[in-house]
Amino acid sequence: MSGRRIVITSGKGGVGKTTTTANLGAALALRGHKVVLIDTDIGLRNLDLVLGVEKRIVFDLVEVVEGRCQLRQALIRDKRFESLFLLPAAQTRDKTAVSEEQMDALVGDVAAIADFVMIDCPAGIEHGFRNAIAGAREALLVTTPEVSAIRDADRVVGKLRDRGLPIKLLINRVRPEMVRAGEMMSVDDVTEILGVEAIGIVPDDEEVIDTTNRGEPIVLDENNRLATIYGKIARRLEGQDVPLTDLDPPKFLSRLLTMWR
Amino acid sequence: MRALETTPVPEVEAEAEAAPVILGRAIVITSGKGGVGKTTTTANVGTALAALGKRVALVDADVGLRNLDIVLGLENRVKFHVLDVIEGKAELDDALVRDKRSENLYLLAAAQSREKEDVEADAMRDLIEQLRKRFDFVLIDCPAGIETGFTNAVAGAGHAIVVCTPEVSAVRDADRVVGLLPNTWQPELIVNRVRPALVRKGKMLSVDDVNAILRLPLLGVIPDEPSVIVSTNRGEPIALDQTSATGGAYRAIAAKLAGIAVETPPVPVEKPAGMFAKLGAFFGGR
Numbered sequence A: 001m002s003g004r005r006i007v008i009t010s011g012k013g014g015v016g017k018t019t020t021t022a023n024l025g026a027a028l029a030l031r032g033h034k035v036v037l038i039d040t041d042i043g044l045r046n047l048d049l050v051l052g053v054e055k056r057i058v059f060d061l062v063e064v065v066e067g068r069c070q071l072r073q074a075l076i077r078d079k080r081f082e083s084l085f086l087l088p089a090a091q092t093r094d095k096t097a098v099s100e101e102q103m104d105a106l107v108g109d110v111a112a113i114a115d116f117v118m119i120d121c122p123a124g125i126e127h128g129f130r131n132a133i134a135g136a137r138e139a140l141l142v143t144t145p146e147v148s149a150i151r152d153a154d155r156v157v158g159k160l161r162d163r164g165l166p167i168k169l170l171i172n173r174v175r176p177e178m179v180r181a182g183e184m185m186s187v188d189d190v191t192e193i194l195g196v197e198a199i200g201i202v203p204d205d206e207e208v209i210d211t212t213n214r215g216e217p218i219v220l221d222e223n224n225r226l227a228t229i230y231g232k233i234a235r236r237l238e239g240q241d242v243p244l245t246d247l248d249p250p251k252f253l254s255r256l257l258t259m260w261r
Numbered sequence B: 001m002r003a004l005e006t007t008p009v010p011e012v013e014a015e016a017e018a019a020p021v022i023l024g025r026a027i028v029i030t031s032g033k034g035g036v037g038k039t040t041t042t043a044n045v046g047t048a049l050a051a052l053g054k055r056v057a058l059v060d061a062d063v064g065l066r067n068l069d070i071v072l073g074l075e076n077r078v079k080f081h082v083l084d085v086i087e088g089k090a091e092l093d094d095a096l097v098r099d100k101r102s103e104n105l106y107l108l109a110a111a112q113s114r115e116k117e118d119v120e121a122d123a124m125r126d127l128i129e130q131l132r133k134r135f136d137f138v139l140i141d142c143p144a145g146i147e148t149g150f151t152n153a154v155a156g157a158g159h160a161i162v163v164c165t166p167e168v169s170a171v172r173d174a175d176r177v178v179g180l181l182p183n184t185w186q187p188e189l190i191v192n193r194v195r196p197a198l199v200r201k202g203k204m205l206s207v208d209d210v211n212a213i214l215r216l217p218l219l220g221v222i223p224d225e226p227s228v229i230v231s232t233n234r235g236e237p238i239a240l241d242q243t244s245a246t247g248g249a250y251r252a253i254a255a256k257l258a259g260i261a262v263e264t265p266p267v268p269v270e271k272p273a274g275m276f277a278k279l280g281a282f283f284g285g286r
């Protein structure tokens, strides 16, 4: 078996890479896939907190790479899902502790035992970024509809294309009411500027902040609209043809539909 | 409303020129975690300091992913950048972009098509020192993370402002960054994007929760306001908007830095039960 190797990246910080990795990974696991999330933000790890498994960390990614433990010893199973695992980052080391070659080999090992390997990339385009993309074969670019985030995303698109990685776009923290008021860029604007196809549009929702602080991925709450949205993105990632009709304000929706015809 | 139109003539500066070695303060704005508001803070505190008559230089240290020019609405005026100056391809005077709205405010932009590894910490230190001779405040906008870009941004500074949001991951990253700053420094804290209504409902950490972990002198608390996004998109710092609570919070921080007594805007400090226990637990482990 060789699973998909997807890096979740953005350039700009704080646009929702870790939130996306956790929730999309969980949504894929809920759909029966075996999913391993890899936190490559060495020194500033966050994915363990978002999943609420921070107290169960025994070994980390650097220790696996350095051969001080087995991969399976470092993988933490999320008890709320059948098949969701985390390979945590080291907190007290820095990003140069691992090379691009080592990362590629590690992700290859993980892909041998998983359907989906989701690699959470750090902010920026330094060593940590290069490591995170080294092991990936496809990229999920996360951005918010803001000028500065899009400029950074554009820089990253160039770097991903240089690597030959296919790119899908997830636009996060969209506020339809602000788009309608002309105060925020629309999905059309963003995809046009970046020249990348959107696979998901996630609204800004204050529940994300609360569930993140509590370490409970929002997809666990079946009644939350974001659970449905992440579920649809998971299906699109599987290759299913699910129309992007997630946000319902009329103008927004019709624009999206015309985009996909 | 443009507060800057009433900007007094900066007498401080005239004196500084007469006395040979009064150096300005170089302050790095940093966070560890990305997207918590470092660039927004740099632009707005700088704008507000300039409105108080201080001479201010803003330095974008986010080589390769520059943003500060956008937030200030100066992206079309940038001709040279930090690396051009360091590498002798441009004079400092030619690289400093004057703000549209204030003659006290200047931007030194980052290179967009270069890498952070292209900058040497020593060169950065020299550059900041040159700026300190000419400006009362040099604010350095640090990139996210703790790699080379962070090291370079901190290199020339003498003080740090740590920006954090009321979220466990931001607090953990801020804690890590404070540990990496020179241990003689006493960094000050800004808690950004606070939503008092959520704090009251127990759905957001309070400022107390955050600072129970970080234990830093509190420089200010900035409310979350959607208009910040609008002002960023328009390139007009919200510190100029006299009707905005967020703008007011930035102006209060600037006054504090300038040593002007101000009444601090009300701070949401209520602590919901239960949250803090969770937060404290993160720092016990490894």
Ligand SMILES: Nc1ncnc2c1ncn2[C@@H]1O[C@H](COP(=O)(O)OP(=O)(O)OP(=O)(O)O)[C@@H](O)[C@H]1O
Pocket: A010, A012, A013, A014, A015, A016, A017, A018, A019, A020, A041, A046, A121, A122, A123, A172, A173, A202, A203, A204, A205, A206, A208, A209, A210, A212, B032, B033, B034, B035, B144, B167, B169
């Ligand atoms: N759809 C959303 N609605 C509301 N808030 C969100 C949403 N997505 C993310 N956030 C908030 O934004 C914050 C930053 O998200 P996250 O940590 O996932 O970003 P990141 O890109 O991983 O950051 P970094 O660059 O530091 O790694 C989160 O703490 C979360 O509360």
Ligand SMILES: Nc1ncnc2c1ncn2[C@@H]1O[C@H](COP(=O)(O)OP(=O)(O)OP(=O)(O)O)[C@@H](O)[C@H]1O
Pocket: A011, A012, A013, A014, A123, A146, A148, B031, B033, B034, B035, B036, B037, B038, B039, B040, B041, B062, B067, B142, B143, B144, B192, B193, B194, B222, B223, B224, B225, B226, B227, B228, B229, B230, B232, B246
């Ligand atoms: N007080 C606030 N209220 C609402 N939105 C805010 C506030 N502060 C910042 N933001 C939003 O958060 C986004 C990220 O802010 P900013 O770019 O300043 O962060 P940063 O820390 O510089 O990010 P990076 O780590 O990528 O450099 C901005 O685009 C802005 O719209």
Ligand SMILES: [Mg+2]
Pocket: A017, A018, A019, A041, A046, A120, A121, A122
């Ligand atoms: Mg992250």
Ligand SMILES: [Mg+2]
Pocket: B038, B039, B040, B062, B067, B141, B142, B143, B144
């Ligand atoms: Mg920034």
